[in-house]
Structures are given as structure tokens and as C-alpha cells.
Amino acid sequence: MERHQHRVLLLATDDRDREGLTYLLALRGIAVVPARSSEAALDALRADAGFCLIVVDAPPAGAAALPILATDRTRRLPAVVARAPGSEAAEDDTARGCHLLAKPVDPDAVRALLVRDCPASHARSRASFA
Numbered sequence: 001m002e003r004h005q006h007r008v009l010l011l012a013t014d015d016r017d018r019e020g021l022t023y024l025l026a027l028r029g030i031a032v033v034p035a036r037s038s039e040a041a042l043d044a045l046r047a048d049a050g051f052c053l054i055v056v057d058a059p060p061a062g063a064a065a066l067p068i069l070a071t072d073r074t075r076r077l078p079a080v081v082a083r084a085p086g087s088e089a090a091e092d093d094t095a096r097g098c099h100l101l102a103k104p105v106d107p108d109a110v111r112a113l114l115v116r117d118c119p120a121s122h123a124r125s126r127a128s129f130a
């Protein structure tokens, strides 16, 4: 029986943020599809329905959680937005059901969210988070 591998769509405009987090998540056995722009992220979502989670690392200041989170396709996916809490945009993100993480993104926090929110891991992992 094949084990489920988590797949994350990572949108980060900063090259170092994107490459660093991709590496740290890969070390934890999480497959990452990196995207450097909202357009690239949308393309990835259209091409691949197998994502467990969307991680948005520091969208441009003032921009609330991104067009990608407003599409029908992505609304059902849990999403994480990494940015400074307390900003107006952060409140918008929270209102849309996004998790907020502080920067720099803690890869273990991302993994914990996957364990909690990934539909494929729900059945077997729910007990440990109850």
C-alpha cells in the first residue's frame, strides 16, 4: 500500500525564502511545488489537483490573501499565509480562513498543519490532535 505524500504549493516571491522553505519541507518528506508569482501558482493549481496545502510566504505588503485563495478551485484547500500578524491584510487573511504563520516560516508548523488539515491524513491522525 502506497503511503500518502503531502504536496504543498508554495508561493513565495523571494528566491531565498522559496528555495529555503522548499528544502526544509523536502527534508521532512513533503513534496513542494514552488511558484514565484500568483500567476505561476494559479497555473500550478490548474495543472495539478493533488495539493494538500497552499503556503503563501509573505505576499506583497498590503495585499490580502491573494487571488489564488479566492478561486473556487482553491477555496477548499487549507492555506497558510506567512506575514506579520496584526496588519490589516493579516486580518483579511484570517477572515478568509487562512492560517497565519510568522516569518520565517517554521517548517515543523507547516507539517503540523498538514497533519491536521490534509484530507488524506485526517482519518489516521485526528486522534493525536483531539
Ligand SMILES: [Zn+2]
Binding pocket: 004, 005, 006, 007, 052, 114, 118, 119, 120, 121
Ligand atoms: Zn497530504
